[in-house]
Amino acid sequence: MEFKSSQILSKLATSDQHAENSPYFDGWKAYDNDPFHPTQNPHGVIQMGLAENQLSFDLIEEWIKKNPVASICTREGVDAFKDIAIFQDYHGLPEFRKAVAKFMGKVRGRRVTFDPDRVVMAGGATGANELIMFCLADPGDAFLVPSPYYPAFDRDLSWRTGVKLLPVACESSNNFQITLQALEEAYKNAQKANIKVKGLIMANPSNPLGTTMDKDTLKSLVTFINEKKIHLVCDEIYAATIFRAPNFISISEIIEEVECNRDLIHIVYSLSKDMGLPGFRVGIVYSYNDTVVNCGRKMSSFGLVSSQTQYLLASMLSDEEFIEMFLKESSKRLGNRHKIFTRGLVEGGIKCLESNAGLFCWMDLRPLLKETTFEGEMELWRVIINDVKLNVSPGSSFHCDEPGWFRVCFANMDDETMQIALRRIRTFVGERKEMDAQVNNKRWKKTLRLSFSSRMYYETSLSPHMIPSISTSSFTTCSCDLNIYLKVII
Amino acid sequence: MAIEIEKPTVGLSKVAVSDTHGEDSPYFAGWKAYDEDPYDELCNPSGVIQMGLAENQVSFDLLEQYLEKHSEATNWGNRTFGFRDNALFQDYHGLQTFRKAMACFMEQIRGGRAKFNPDRVVITAGATAANELLTFILADPGDALLIPTPYYPGFDRDLRWRTGVKIVPVHCDSSNNFEITPQALEAAYNEAESMNIKVRGVLITNPSNPLGATIKRSTLEEILEFVTSKNIHLVSDEIYSGSTFSGEEFVSVAEVLEAQNYKDSERVHIVYSLSKDLGLPGFRVGTIYSYNDKVVTTARRMSSFTLISSQTQQLLASMLLDETFTANYIKTNRERLKKRYQMIIDGLRNSGIECLKGNAGLFCWMNLSPLLEEPTKESELILWKSMLHEVKLNISPGSSCHCSDPGWFRVCFANMSEQTLQVALTRIHDFMDRRKAMKTSN
Numbered sequence: 001m002e003f004k005s006s007q008i009l010s011k012l013a014t015s016d017q018h019a020e021n022s023p024y025f026d027g028w029k030a031y032d033n034d035p036f037h038p039t040q041n042p043h044g045v046i047q048m049g050l051a052e053n054q055l056s057f058d059l060i061e062e063w064i065k066k067n068p069v070a071s072i073c074t075r076e077g078v079d080a081f082k083d084i085a086i087f088q089d090y091h092g093l094p095e096f097r098k099a100v101a102k103f104m105g106k107v108r109g110r111r112v113t114f115d116p117d118r119v120v121m122a123g124g125a126t127g128a129n130e131l132i133m134f135c136l137a138d139p140g141d142a143f144l145v146p147s148p149y150y151p152a153f154d155r156d157l158s159w160r161t162g163v164k165l166l167p168v169a170c171e172s173s174n175n176f177q178i179t180l181q182a183l184e185e186a187y188k189n190a191q192k193a194n195i196k197v198k199g200l201i202m203a204n205p206s207n208p209l210g211t212t213m214d215k216d217t218l219k220s221l222v223t224f225i226n227e228k229k230i231h232l233v234c235d236e237i238y239a240a241t242i243f244r245a246p247n248f249i250s251i252s253e254i255i256e257e258v259e260c261n262r263d264l265i266h267i268v269y270s271l272s273k274d275m276g277l278p279g280f281r282v283g284i285v286y287s288y289n290d291t292v293v294n295c296g297r298k299m300s301s302f303g304l305v306s307s308q309t310q311y312l313l314a315s316m317l318s319d320e321e322f323i324e325m326f327l328k329e330s331s332k333r334l335g336n337r338h339k340i341f342t343r344g345l346v347e348g349g350i351k352c353l354e355s356n357a358g359l360f361c362w363m364d365l366r367p368l369l370k371e372t373t374f375e376g377e378m379e380l381w382r383v384i385i386n387d388v389k390l391n392v393s394p395g396s397s398f399h400c401d402e403p404g405w406f407r408v409c410f411a412n413m414d415d416e417t418m419q420i421a422l423r424r425i426r427t428f429v430g431e432r433k434e435m436d437a438q439v440n441n442k443r444w445k446k447t448l449r450l451s452f453s454s455r456m457y458y459e460t461s462l463s464p465h466m467i468p469s470i471s472t473s474s475f476t477t478c479s480c481d482l483n484i485y486l487k488v489i490i
Numbered sequence: 491m492a493i494e495i496e497k498p499t500v501g502l503s504k505v506a507v508s509d510t511h512g513e514d515s516p517y518f519a520g521w522k523a524y525d526e527d528p529y530d531e532l533c534n535p536s537g538v539i540q541m542g543l544a545e546n547q548v549s550f551d552l553l554e555q556y557l558e559k560h561s562e563a564t565n566w567g568n569r570t571f572g573f574r575d576n577a578l579f580q581d582y583h584g585l586q587t588f589r590k591a592m593a594c595f596m597e598q599i600r601g602g603r604a605k606f607n608p609d610r611v612v613i614t615a616g617a618t619a620a621n622e623l624l625t626f627i628l629a630d631p632g633d634a635l636l637i638p639t640p641y642y643p644g645f646d647r648d649l650r651w652r653t654g655v656k657i658v659p660v661h662c663d664s665s666n667n668f669e670i671t672p673q674a675l676e677a678a679y680n681e682a683e684s685m686n687i688k689v690r691g692v693l694i695t696n697p698s699n700p701l702g703a704t705i706k707r708s709t710l711e712e713i714l715e716f717v718t719s720k721n722i723h724l725v726s727d728e729i730y731s732g733s734t735f736s737g738e739e740f741v742s743v744a745e746v747l748e749a750q751n752y753k754d755s756e757r758v759h760i761v762y763s764l765s766k767d768l769g770l771p772g773f774r775v776g777t778i779y780s781y782n783d784k785v786v787t788t789a790r791r792m793s794s795f796t797l798i799s800s801q802t803q804q805l806l807a808s809m810l811l812d813e814t815f816t817a818n819y820i821k822t823n824r825e826r827l828k829k830r831y832q833m834i835i836d837g838l839r840n841s842g843i844e845c846l847k848g849n850a851g852l853f854c855w856m857n858l859s860p861l862l863e864e865p866t867k868e869s870e871l872i873l874w875k876s877m878l879h880e881v882k883l884n885i886s887p888g889s890s891c892h893c894s895d896p897g898w899f900r901v902c903f904a905n906m907s908e909q910t911l912q913v914a915l916t917r918i919h920d921f922m923d924r925r926k927a928m929k930t931s932n
Contacts, residue, residue: 008721008757009784010690013627018791057574064573073805074561081557082550088616088771123615123796124580130795134652135506139631160626160652160792198501278580279800281615295506298513299652302619306799307772 012160019155027381027391036389038416046421049391051207051359052412053241053276055333059326060275063316070315072308080311087307090300092121096310099317100284104269106323107240112252120285120296121310123303125237125270126156128283129201131299132266133161135292136231137198142166143233144186144200146178148398148405150207150235157201166190166197169401172364175353176209178202180220187228199231199264200224205238205248208398208407209362210355212246218254226260233266240274240327242357243335255288262288271313273359274330280309334359334411341410341418348426349433359411363392366404368432377403388428390421505652512647516874517542517890524884531909539914542884544699544852545905546733546769548826552819553768556809579800582793584613588803591810592777596762598816599732604744606779612789613803615774617729617763619796621648621693624759624778627788628723629655629690635725636660636678636692638670640891640898642699649693658682658689664857664895667846668701670694670709675716691723691757692716697730697740700891700900701855702831702848704734707741714746714754723757732767732820734850735828747781755781764806766852767823773802827852827904830911834903837915841922852904856885859897861925870896881921883914 027049036044068076072084087093094116101114122128137143139162145153147167157163168186170176183200190197200221205212213221225232234251242248255265267286272278282305285296317323342352342361353362369376374396381394384406395405410418512518520542529537579585586608593606614620629635631654637645638660649655660678662668675692682689692713696705705713717724726743734740747755760779765771775798780786810816834854835845846855862869867889874887877899888898903911 008628008723009788010627010630010633012630013784013788018788020791052578054574054578057577060577061573068561071561073557075558078554078557081554082547085550085553085770085772086545086547088765088774123619124794127795134503136503138503138505141503155791155794160795272580277577279577281580281797281799289502291502291506295502295511298511298647301616301647302622302652303615303796304774306615306774306802308805309799309801312801 015159017155017159019152019159022151022154022397027385027393030385031391034389036417036420038420042420043389045385045389045391046417046424047391047412048408048410048421049393050412051273051409052278053273053330053334053359054412055337056276056326056330059322059329060277060316063319063322064312067315067319070312072311084307084311088304090121090297090304092119092300092305093307093310093314095318096305096314099314100269103317103323104239104284104286106320107274107327108248108250108252112250112256114252114286118286118288118293120287120293121300121303121305122283122285122296123305124272124278124281124283125235125268126152126283127281127303128268128270128285129153129156129233129235130159130161131296131303132233132268132285132287132292133157133163134299135295136233136266137161137163139163140196141198142190142195143198144168144183144190146170146182146202146206148176148208148395148400150203151393151397151399153201163198164195166195167399172353172402172405175211176206176362177217178213178221180224183221183224197228197230199233201233201235203235203238204251205236205241205357207238207358208360208393208395209353210358210360211353212242212248212357214246215249215254218249218251219258222251222254222258222260222265225264226258229261229264231264231266233268235268237268237270237273238358239269240330241334241359243331243338244356246356248357263291264289266292275326280313281305282309282313337410337418340415341422344419344422345425348422348429350425350429353405360407360409363406363408364404365406366402368429369404372403374403380404381406384428388424390424508651510647510651512643512651515643515646515890516871517643517886520874520878520884520886523878527882529882529910529913531907531913535913536882538878538882538884539910539917540884540905541902541914542886542900543905544766544902545771546766546823546827546852547905548769548830549819549823550769552815552822553770553809556812556815560808560812576800576804579803580797582613582790582797584611584798585800585803585807587807587811588613588798591807592762594813595810595816596731596779598813598820599767600740600742600745601737604742604748606744610779610781610786612778612780612786612793613798614776614778614793615796615798616771616776617727617761617765618644618648618776619774619793620761620763620776620778621645621725621727622651622653623789623792623796624725624761624785625649625653625655626792627785628725628759629653630688631655633688633690634658634682636675636682636689638662638674638694640668640700640888640893642695643886643890645693655690656687658687659892659894660692661894664846664898667703668698668855670705670713672712672716675713679720689720689722691725693725693727695727695730696743697728697734697850699730699851700853700886700888701846702851702853702900703846703855704740704850707746710741710743710746714743714758717757718754721757723759725759725761727761729761729763729766730851731762732823733827733852735824735831736849737821737824739849744779752781756785757782759785768819773806774798775802775806830903830908833908833911834901834915837912838918841915841919842926843918843922846898853900853902856899856901857897858899859895862897865896867896873897874899877921881917883917 031045034044036046068074071077072081097116097119101116104114122131142164265288269284271282351364393407524538524540527537529539589608589611593608634656660674762777764775886900
């Protein structure tokens with residue numbers, strides 16, 4: 001009997017909900033095919049689509065060298081090996097939970113304290129976001145999410161859970177801030193369409209905006225969800241990436257000031273961005289709802305943090321002196337990097353949304369669009385990938401309502417590479433403006449003939465997938481483990 | 491006086507409020523009793539001895555010796571792939587060296603009788619995640635998997651809870667040593683059909699938990715024939731494959747496929763883990779090995795929710811690629827498990843208790859049916875309670891494993907020292923003596 005894969009796998013497996021067909025990932029493919037290297041491939045694609053924090057590894061490496069006992073796989077630490085290796089309790093190592101709770105408090109300037117018994121582990125923030133959805137919503141239920149939002153939410157929150165995402169558009173006219181009006185409208189539309197809204201999920205600090213929410217907005221959100229009796233999930237994974245005023249205000253602080261049903265409040269956290277340790281898969285669900293904590297704990301069996309990693313991090317995060325120093329230094333370096341990068345962009349004629357956090361900027365490239373449409377955005381994006389050789393992420397992949405915005409990451413490279421990227425941008429913007437002027441000139445002269453240089457740009461906009469698609473077989477073997485970010489969680 | 495603000499109960503998901511997490515089973519109640527009064531040789535010699543936990547603690551010294559010689563710090567000082575690169579590595583393909591190491595280790599366990607391609611290895615945080623993930627991929631909510639009884643109690647949660655998939659048991663009993671028969675498979679399949687439930691696959695554990703025995707080659711061939719004829723999947727959970735007492739008796743489904751030139755192999759998927767064979771359950775190391783390309787691709791994407799810590803991948807990649815170390819480990823581990831098994835079997839026999847003939851695993855399948863008042867599940871639970879509260883041994887009742895024959899119990903022997911095992915055997919001996927005395931006096 002013939003074995004037909006399409007009939008024989010689940011609907012989940014055969015759907016497109018893994019969301020990897022988004023252009024967001026096409027850019028990475030271009031990078032993988034032609035990755036920049038300062039000496040070996042200086043004309044390659046520079047990766048600016050990866051929100052990683054690579055600026056402060058030296059600090060962590062030094063700590064590890066000084067604390068061999070924190071690793072159970074060293075001569076100094078091996079006595080603890082057996083107990084740690086067999087520890088699979090889904091409560092997690094008590095010292096790990098304590099350390100995480102303390103760390104979360106420290107990141108919020110000690111303005112609030114966190115209860116270690118509410119700390120639930122998950123497989124990275126990816127796992128944490130999915131876990132909280134499984135706890136709060138049934139298949140077919142919906143969650144409101146302010147857009148633009150992190151592209152992988154489509155997979156993380158919906159794929160296996162069956163939960164719908166309802167984007168609530170934010171606009172550049174008020175710096176993409178979420179408004180109560182937009183929320184009310186979205187909620188009302190859902191009611192009309194008979195869609196059950198179970199909650200609101202948002203990232204604060206925001207990805208891709210790099211901004212934090214002010215107190216009044218947060219308060220009004222809490223009032224909104226409390227009144228509608230729906231959940232509020234705050235993804236605070238960029239909490240320690242604040243590099244300048246205004247300060248970060250966590251939902252945990254707001255609920256001390258606003259009367260609300262705490263059973264509705266849940267925080268998602270991770271060490272992937274704040275500490276720069278995405279490989280360690282440390283995801284946390286912190287819920288004020290006892291039932292969710294209990295249920296979430298049981299569910300965490302499907303994505304526990306390796307006890308080896310828990311042990312190491314328990315030690316590191318409890319070292320108060322180190323953490324104090326690390327948070328301060330990391331923030332300083334991010335701030336410096338942000339300043340240099342945005343200044344460089346401005347010199348090249350590019351403005352960004354004013355931001356105070358995150359590992360990226362939200363670039364306004366509307367002036368460079370041939371037409372103010374998403375096709376125009378795609379055309380511009382392909383030029384940036386193929387000709388300028390920078391992998392940046394188009395706003396449409398973040399479900400942005402307005403074309404022309406791009407997210408560009410700045411913390412995942414060294415200073416020299418960043419300067420090269422800025423140089424390329426400046427050159428490109430100059431040429432583009434020059435070309436625009438030429439085209440406009442010709443148009444004004446009523447001629448239909450396009451110049452050769454402009455044709456190059458127009459041709460790239462015609463075919464939907466200019467970047468050669470790569471079959472999965474080419475992803476398979478790699479001769480070394482270095483830097484092959486093929487399919488990465490960002 | 492403050493007015494209480496009435497907080498209305500707020501809705502959670504159906505999954506959250508169901509009890510399919512399975513923790514209300516006696517399987518877990520025994521653990522609670524242990525947690526409240528745990529045995530300790532010096533501090534609490536009359537406490538409950540934990541015999542419900544299938545852990546392998548007999549070979550840690552070998553691991554510790556390896557680690558003392560191959561410090562993690564040295565690994566991280568590596569210039570080409572040091573700490574930084576490791577901490578950043580979140581690619582869901584997993585470290586290539588780690589996948590290669592797992593493939594090699596799986597080959598070594600099977601004495602080289604089957605080959606594994608590292609590109610078919612998908613990583614997950616433990617076999618718990620691997621089994622759930624496969625279920626998401628192979629079945630829709632409301633569909634069913636056929637599972638031979640008795641089976642690991644955790645399957646009720648792992649395969650059903652969030653997936654919405656059902657389990658239809660394939661009944662095996664003591665009349666033929668609990669072997670899986672084509673008739674039993676067919677009966678289960680028909681039962682599902684009669685309830686209008688679509689069967690998507692069969693899941694076997696080989697070596698079996700709780701039986702502690704490997705599945706015969708001929709049975710594997712029959713199972714393969716069955717799934718092929720019904721055009722459904724076969725998942726073979728082989729997490730105890732390195733815990734056999736001899737190198738020869740275990741036959742993996744991979745070997746059967748190789749012998750038939752991999753015909754019809756896209757319906758077969760193997761689950762593996764290092765939790766039992768290497769005794770590292772805390773490290774959360776699970777893998778799915780599928781002969782189906784689409785399953786590999788989809789499983790890879792889905793593993794995003796449950797990847798293995800890159801720190802752990804790195805450590806184990808080095809360890810498992812060290813063939814001298816692994817060869818010695820596999821051999822020594824087998825010998826020690828065999829010795830433990832012999833000790834418990836002899837001890838039980840001296841007390842007048844027989845077990846199913848076993849050749850693998852970290853437990854034995856004990857037959858206490860002669861002690862039952864009546865051949866019922868209720869009688870079994872009464873007996874179980876007296877084992878727990880009177881004899882102070884936490885053993886797992888067969889009913890929690892969905893065994894259709896009452897009176898069988900799973901008893902773990904590898905998660906304690908030899909001295910503790912001796913204490914447990916003495917307690918059982920005394921218990922049996924007391925019962926004999928009671929009977930005589932009656």
